Amino acid sequence: MPVTVLCDERCHLGEGPAYDAASDTAWWFDIIERRLFEARLGTGEIVVHALPLMASALATVDDGRQMLATEQGLMLRDIATGALEMLAPVEAATPATRSNDARVHPSGTFWFSTMGRQAEPGAGTIYAYRAGTVQALFPGITIPNAICFSADGATGYFADTAANALYRVRLDPATGLPLEAPAVIHRHRDEGGLDGAVVDAEGLLWCAIWGGARLNAYSPEGDPVRSVAVPARQASCPVFVGPAFDRVLVTSAWQHMDEADRAADPHHGKTFLLDIGARGRAEPRARLGAM
Incomplete structure (x- = not known):
């Protein structure tokens, strides 16, 4: 491959990759070091933007703005200037937590998660x-990850990395909001834990x-289908990129690795492009205000 x-x-903690097809630009974060990476795939140019706070994921709003999930809540970022504007404070008065995983539902609703800074249970x-309002969907999760959606918007997925449980939940396609309680469809029992995920054009869920x-690729029912190697031990999140969405960008991290661990994992913390023989689809843009 x-x-x-x-x-x-x-990246100390590489996470939250996103791809804007209109500009052929990929974005990802180093959460711990407060950095945002911008990769212009057509030219290979990479720019690293310093951030004033921890952020972990983003969604494109329009050609000039992004929505960032941060330790203070949701913020709007001006792409040209990097200026940040608070959109919706979330757990801003809770210093023990920070933002983590996120993805946009086909309706434009933005799902995002928080977690304890020390992964407190x-x-x-x-x-x-959605529609200018933040709504708590699923509390009490230790490490919420793998947020992603089916193409028709009728199904949502997420994981609790600490429990190694992958969940599926039926959604209202028009709103991206749950219609029932989530159910466990897979428990990971091999080495490592379920982290970030994305759904491909065939409906398979690819999870770092x-x-x-x-x-690892899973069917909508949670059955393992494929597994492909990543050159770093702590692979963290994938996203499909490129004009044909035929490559996968995968972030990684060296968090909690000592010197010996890093020496044994020479590509730790790097960011990769993989040709896995699958195609993705364009990520929806997040919608502001009334929907």
């Missing part, structure tokens, strides 16, 4: 931002396996 190192700059919550140096 062809693998390319997209970025040699090592049950400290995380998955939220939805933190500590397992892999991407």
